[in-house]
Every structure is written in structure tokens, then in C-alpha cells.
Amino acid sequence: MWNGQLFVFLRIFCQLLTYAYVCNAFQEEWTMHNKSNVTIPIGNITVSLGREAVFNCFVNITGRYKVNKVAWVRAEDHTILSIGTKVVTHNSRIFVSHDNLYTWQMRIKQVKESDRGCYLCEVNTNAMGTQEACLEVNVPPDIFNEDTSGDLSASEGENATLWCKASGHPPPRITWKKENGEPIFIRTNLRTFSTVDTYNGTNLNFWKVDRSQMGTYLCIASNDVPPAVSKRLSLYVNFSPSIKVPNQLLGAPVQTDVQLECYVEAYPNTINYWVKNRSEMLLNGTKYLVREERVGYRISMWLVIKGFTAKDAGTYNCVSTNSLGKSEGTLRLYEIKFNPINTFNNRAELIGDFSETDKGPRSKEVIISNTANRRYITSTLIFTLLFNIYNIR
Template sequence: MSSGTRLFLALYVINTVTASGGHQVTSTPAPVGPVFAAPVGNQTAAIGREAVFTCSIRNIEKYKVGWLRTSDRTILSVHARTVTHNTRISVSYETGGGGGVAGDSGNSGSNQTSDEGKIGTWRLHIRHLKESDRDCYMCQINTSPMRSEEGCLDILVPPDIVYGGETSADLAVSEGDNATLTCRATGRPAPRVSWRREDGEQILIRSPSSTSSGVASLTRHDTFNGSSLQFHRVERKQMGAYLCIASNDVPPAVSKRVTLAVNFAPAVKVPNQLLGAPLGTDVQLECYVEAFPNTINYWLKHRGEMLLDGPKYSIREERSGYRVLMWLLIRRFTQEDVGTYNCVSTNSLGKAEGTLRLYEIKIFGIDMGGRANDHISIHGGLAEAARGSGAARRGGAYMKMNTFHKVCFVLLILLPQFWPR
């Protein structure tokens, strides 16, 4: 530095100190330009809703503000003008008072208000949110170097069950095989998957570990949590419709119905294999059948004649799931009806039958043509006194009596024959 320059600087300092009355003057720092008044912040919103990012800037002065999508640097807006072609996106602007700052003009004593300190707010609106809107968004000021604040948008998505190979369709297996029902769901956050039976019954799950007796126990669950529902050595009572339910606290929850069918050959049970009835009464025979798939059921007399529904015989059945209850009502029992009857059930996996033997109970000295309301029901060779309207009862034969004394007379005759010795 030359001696002349040093002299100039020294004179400048002296003059400055003298003008201030001998006191050192601290000058006000020059404005620092635009600054962000607050962070942009992150947003979380459900799909289909609206998200709003807020960018507040102090001292914007001559500079411009723009919104950009961070991942691909797509410009969405410049200052208060939207430039993207996406009609779901818009920008709004408002100015707010941050408090004007008074400036000192020296000895003139006059005050003037500047824009320094005022806050401008730019809001980015994204309506009808889609999953593709999940990204970060930048509020940028065209200073040099550029200044920016960033906020990220997370989109919540309700659960949806994935169809196809990842979720089970209706399943049919043979009894004793293993079966697995699977259900996969998507969503954000990741959905929770649970299973319930459609009929409200508990879910039976066989534990893979065996008990001390070597037989794995069945545990009962009102609800089973998990995407896979596994059945080891499946049984017929595990057959049914199961509901896969997916939820993640973003409504609505969704469900899918999956049917598990367990195939097995028919099995027939006869509750009363030996039935006796007096002549002239109606006799009802019944059989219980368990089978799947559905069976063809019929009745045989004396192992040869197939019985048909008509004036003499009334044939009906009641089906509930894999269970069937078969009834045969023989009207006006005669000597020709004495003999053997078979209930037969058959499906694609096999055939089964039950045998019932019907015999005559001889009752002497009783008027069978009486019309009194008192009657006696004889079921399986045993007698049961009853009073009523004379309606037929399941599994027995009925005959009307004139008086209560006749009922007592019949009991005295029959009970010694069947009382265990």
C-alpha cells in the first residue's frame, strides 16, 4: 500500500471520529436478503384428500419464489403463478405484516418505512392426492446462491387385497391332508391381516407339536392373525367359509371370502336300529349322514325295493353343511311293513348305509279306533305316556287311547319285558 493511500485512510478515520464527537460509531449491518421464516415441514395425507405446503419468507425484496418437485426438478409455480399442467396443483400467495423497520437517514431526523421484515407466504395445494404424488417438494428463492426449504409428502393408502396367485381361491382337499389359506394385502402403512369364520364359529387350528398321547391338539381362535392360515391334517369340522380381513387404520377395511372344502366318503349313523310299533300306527325311521361332496340318499326295504315318496311313505331330508338328516315315515303300519330297512348314502368318494329293523308290538284288549285326546308314544320298543293333540313325534309310533287307565294298563304289560334283569 502506498504512503498516499495510508494517509487517506488515516484522515478518513480521524474525520469520522471527530464528526461523532469523539465517540466511535457502529454502523448498521447491510440487509442479508430473503430468509425463511419457518421450515416448510412434512405432510401426511390419505389418498384422495388434499395436502398444503406453506413457505413463509421474510424480506423477499426483488426476488422470486418457486415450487419444485424434488425428484425430477419439475417446476410447479413461479411466484404467484402456477406453471404446471397438472390441474390438481395450484399455488396461493398472501402477504402478512412482519413489522416494518425504521431507517435512519442521518441528521435529517426523518423516518421512512421499508418492506424490510415483512413476511410473504406461498402455499402449494395438491388436491385429490394419488400415490404418485408421494415425493418431496422444494420452495426455492432465486438468490445467488439459491436458497431453498424442502418438505416431503407421504400418501396413506387404504388396504387392498391382491388377487391372483398371492391370495388363495376356494380350496378343496381330502380329509387328513394339509391345507393353507393365504391372503396378501397392500396399503400404506402395511395392512394387518386377520382371519375369521363367516358363520361366527371359532377357528380350529391343529398344533404342529404332538401331545404326550401322540395326538396334536386343536386350539380355538375367534380371530387368527397372519397372512397364512395353516391346517395340519385337516378335519371335516374345519370345513367352511373363512374371511380374510385387511386393515391399516385408513378406511375402509376390506375382506375376501375363501371357502375350504374337505372331501370325505359318506358315514352313516343310526340312532335307533331296532324299532317296534303296534299295527295301524305311523312309524318314523331316521339316519344321520356326514359326507362331502354332497350325497345322493335313498331308502331300501328288505335290501331290494327302493322306496319313493307317496301315500304310503313320506321321505324327506334336512341338509346343514356336510351333515344330512334322513327321515322315512311309514303310514298305517301293517304286517307287510315288518322287516329290515336301509338308509343309503353315496357320493363320488364312496358309499355307506345304515340298517334298521322294524317289528310289531302286540297289544291286547285295546281299542285302536278310539278318538280320545290321550295317546301313547312307543319309541324303539319303549312306551312313553303323553297327552296332547295327537300330532306325530319323531322316531316313534302313536296310538290313541280312550282313557288314562288304558295307558297305565299298557305300561304294566310292556315294562317288565324291557326292564333289565
Template structure:
């Protein structure tokens, strides 16, 4: 007697059990023990079996709604393999992830826990009528994207002017799409041979090829994988472009007076990052400058490869006016820049010849007013031969002008715009002219009285 294998024995047992439970053809009608009568209606489906889409690892549920089932039975079958999964309330398959639930007299559910990709396919809800009635629903198991690290590029370091190739591979179902972006939002610069330069914000495909990379191409690039099944995933790749240091100086000559503060600046570009320092040049030698009360060193980072060196010198002294060097050094080389600091001479104030003139006029007015000289009206001269003022006519007395404040320090005289005539010649200040006219009027009145 030939011994059957375990798998074949199990399959045979499933078939025998299914035949016993499900029946065929003319043996479908079942009588109830209580009413002892035959069901009077054929079973029917009340709603279609819906397709189900679920992410791998979650639970999938098919719902089959049957009315007037009577003594007939409901079975669940995997259509592509013809495997009987369950009959009525009993699970036939040995897959412990599957379960059948009969929630009420009409609703039957097939639940599949922790679904796998190979669970995808058609599932049938079948009634053992003659002919058989059935519905088919499709299970679509989807897989979110996942980047395969072993087939994906990591960080890259290349010299300026070389070619960079970045690869990104992802798995999932449906097959993921691959997109490339720069982390800082700038455009990706493509320089294909014998073609014009092309700048794009988004590049699609598993490979990103960049020819003749420049320092502006340096930075982080993102490989983004998506297939409309959340979440999308990304990987960050840093491209380092190495080059010799470069120094830019905006002002090579800087002037400042003694006693003030001054700041010198150098802009440095370098990759890899450079060591930067300042030197004070004296007799063709220059010791390195360190932070102190006299000197302040600062570095302001602008981008991945650019920074601004600043040296602030406080309270300038004569010995500070010399040349200063900014130095940048990395593994590819060294570069220096020179800034010359010179002294600005401040102009010293000087006196002018205006003060003695004004003083003379002021003294003359003071002398006239101190003697209480009356200044007659201009029309008194024509009223009779009496040279003295007539009775009843009030004489005009020149008021004492306000004393002119003396300067506490000498200020150089420079005529203002108001002191120029339209033809460009210098005119007398109005206040000086008024004083001069007043003095002349007083002298004329004195002479008139004496005659």
C-alpha cells in the same frame, strides 16, 4: 452449431425464467411505484409448514403463511430433486397436476391433484431474502391394501388326511399385514408333524399350512389384508374335504302301535354331497320310497357335510312292520343303514271280581232302606225291657246312599297307592268299608227289633 435436446431446452428455459422472476442476493429489495419507498420489515413465516399424509389419487395441499413479504417472492421447490415448482403466482413445472393459489396477502398454497406414490417427499416454501428463508414439509402418499389375485390361492378340494396350503399376497403402502380367520368363527386347527395339535382363532402370515386335514376343517377361510389405511380387504377361500359317506343310526329298533304315525331317522356325513333315499325291505328287496300320502321324506341340514334323513310313515298297518334302509351315495362310495319297525301290542281291559261284591252290598242297603227300618241308638237297649223304641226318642233312619254309576266299558282293576297299608298289604277302599259297616248295622238293628 449443436442443437440442444427438447428436455435440456426446457430445463434451461425454466432456469432463466426463475432467475428473472426470483433474483439473487443484493437485487431482492423492490420499491413500490405508489409510495416510492423501501419495505421496512423483513418477511417472516407465521406458522410451520405441516406434513401432509394423503391417500393415492386424492389431492394434497401445502400451506405457507408469510408476513411482511413486501417486494420479496415465494417459491415452491421439490427438495429431493431440486426442481422449482412455482414462483409467486406462476407455475414453473410442466406438471399440470400442480397449482399455486394466493388466497390473501399472507397465505400461499401449493395444491397437487391426483397424487401418485412418487410424489412423496420433501417440499420447500422459500423466500428470496439474503440469506434465504425456507420451511420444509413432507408429503406421505399412502396406498390402501389390495389383494393380488394372481398370487393368491382360490378354492381348494382335497381328500381327507392330506395337506392344504393357502397363499395370500397383497400390495399397498405401508406394506399390508396378512391375517387368516375362519368364516364361521371356529378355531383353525394346525397339526404340525411330530408336534401336538394347535388351535388358533387368528393366524398371521401370507401362508396358511394345514396338515392331515379332517372333515371338521371344511369350510370358508378368510385372508384379511390391512395396513391401517382404510379400507381393509379380504378374500374368501373355500376348503372342501372329500371322504366316503358315513351313516349314524340312533335307534335301530323302533316300535309303534297299529294306526299311529312313526318317524325313522338316519344321520348322514358325506363330501361331496350324497344322494340319499329310503327303501322298504320285503323279501330281501327294497323299492325306493317316494313322497306320498303314506310316506314323507325330509332332509335337515346340520353343517357343510352333515344332514339328518327323516322318513315319516302315516297310519301304520300290519304290512308296514318290516325293515327300512337309508342309503347315502356319492362319488367315493355308498353306505346303508337298517332300521327295523315292529308292532307294539296294546293291553285290552278286563273285568274284576270287585263289581259283584259292591253290587251285593248296594242291593242289601237298598233292601233295608226300602223297608224303612229304624236303627235305634246304641244306648236304647239298656233302658227297660221294652224292646220297642221309647216314646219321645227319635229313631235314626239310614239315608239312601247314592246310586253307583255303572261302567260304560270294562276297566281292569289296579289298586292305587292309597289302597296299600304301610306293611304293603292291600286294604279295603274307605267307601266300600263304610257301605259294609252300614249294612251290618242295619241287620243288627233288624235282629234287635225282632227279639
């Protein structure tokens, strides 16, 4: 009898346990259905290429299987990236973690451009919850070498264009600057130019290019994603030589050093030399010092005649030639003669013809190297000129 009663008691006890388990299970599922939701928006993210993107999804969910109820999904193609904390996509750069409370975190390391897009945090219960966040990937600029003009050569008067293209996200801006800090010359008509410090645009156009526009330009690409990048592009303008002579007529006393000057503009590079009386080429030595200096397409030429004598008087030519042409500048050098100091009337007399030095604004007395001679001759000239003016009056 007692055995039968014990069996009935045990049977009832087991039924009660089963009922309690079912009730608890029902209560657990009911809690998930009614309380599971994504409570805080994730928020969009912007990162630079190669950095790490971190998404935090805050979910209020309870229950024994709550971990497996949360999934990360790529919105564009509905690719499932993870279920719970397990990554199911074949992407070794994605990591998912859970802090055992309310935060599910997805990290994408070494972000690529292909990661750009939107992602979903989904709570897969009967009352399904979803939050969406988008990833923007910024890419620093990079100049396309194959789609950039490179160095350019053009003849003066032709049209020329430097161009430069770059990639990046957001799309980069192209700015042009002159490498040496000088302004950029933009032709407005046949005779005039406007100047700008910078020029914006993919193409830098030169209409009827001029020698003043020759130089090295910097193409700078920037989109506020560091670092900005630049590329050097050189513009060469070809033209035949032209020569300017600042002083075409010079006079000098004997036993002084005389310097002759010519200024050349030409490109490509020139061969420059001096000749006397259109026959004798002058070379460096004890009598002559030949020197030149180049800055861009400008060349300065100097000829120093040491210990000037009457035989050195004559016509001198500076000559410049390149593949496009030849140019000459002419200078005339003459002797200035003085009488010794006249002790009787205490004045100096100029024997040379004064009209030679008054032939126009280009005539000029040369610089004398000897300081004592310079002072003596200068004071003598001034005294003689004042005396002659006084006598004329």
C-alpha cells in the same frame, strides 16, 4: 445567463433524483438480504390417496420483486415446480397462490402415490432461506386377485393352504375369519384341535385337513386407512359317506305312524334313499314319506311309515353314496302287541316279548302320532311294568 443557470439547476436536480433512486434501490436490496427468511416450519403432511395436500410456507420478505423470490422445488430430483405464483412444471394438479402478505401456498389435488416425497420452499435472495416438508400418501388396502388362492378342494387327511395377499400403504395386515362366525379349527396333533376366532397371517395352513375345517373363510386386509377390504375363500374337504343311526331297534303298535332316522356326513353331495329287507326301494307316496335336510356336509334322513301294520315289520336300510364311496345304516322295526283291557282284574297285558326292548341303549319305543292312542298305550305300558316289578319282588 438565466438559461445557463436553469440548465445547471436542472442537471443538479436530475443527479439528485438519480442518487435518491439508487439509494432507495440499495436500501430495498439490503432489506431483502437481511430480512428475507422462512420464519415458520412448514410441517410434514399425511393424506389419503385421491385427497388434496396443502403446504403453507410463511416467508418474511419485502421489496418490489418479492413475489418472484419464492419457489417450490421437489427435493428428490430438484425439479422446480413454481416460481412466485407461476407453476412451471407440467402437472395440472399443482396450484400455487400468495396472500400478498407472508404466506405462499402450494396445493396438490387428487394426490397420487407418485407425489410421495419431500418438497422445498426456497427464498432465492443472497441470504437464501429454505424449509422442507414431506408428504406421506396413505393408500387403502386392495387384495391381489391374481395372487390369492381362491376356492380350494382337498381330500380329507391331505395338507391344504389358503393364501391371500394385498397392497396398500402402510402395508396391510391380513386377518382370517369364518364367514358364519364359527371358530377356526387349527390342528395341534393327529387327534386334537385348538380353536381361534381370528387368525393373522398371509397363509392359513391346514395340516391333515379335517371335515370340521370345511367352510367359507374371509380374508380381511386392513391398514387403518379406510376402507378395509375382504375376499371370500371356500375350503371344500372331500370324503366318502359315513352314517350314524341313533335308534337301531324300534318297536311300534299297529295303526301308528313310525319315523326312522339316519344322519349322514359326506362331501361332495350324495344320493340318499331307503330300502326295505335289502330289496325294495321306498318312495314317497300314500304309505311312505321320505324327507331329507342338508346343512353343509351333514344330511338328515327321515322315513315315516304311515299306519304301521304287521307287514311293515322288518329290516330297513338308509343308503348314501357319492363319487368317493357308499355307506349304509340298518334299523330293525318290530310290532308291539297288547291284550285289550281285562275288565276282570282291571289291567292291561303286554303280549310281545319284553326282551326285544331291552337289548341295549339303542332300542326305543317310537313316537305315536295319534294322541288318544299314545296316552292309552303309554299308561298301559307303565301300569304293566309296575305290576310285573311288584310281582317279581
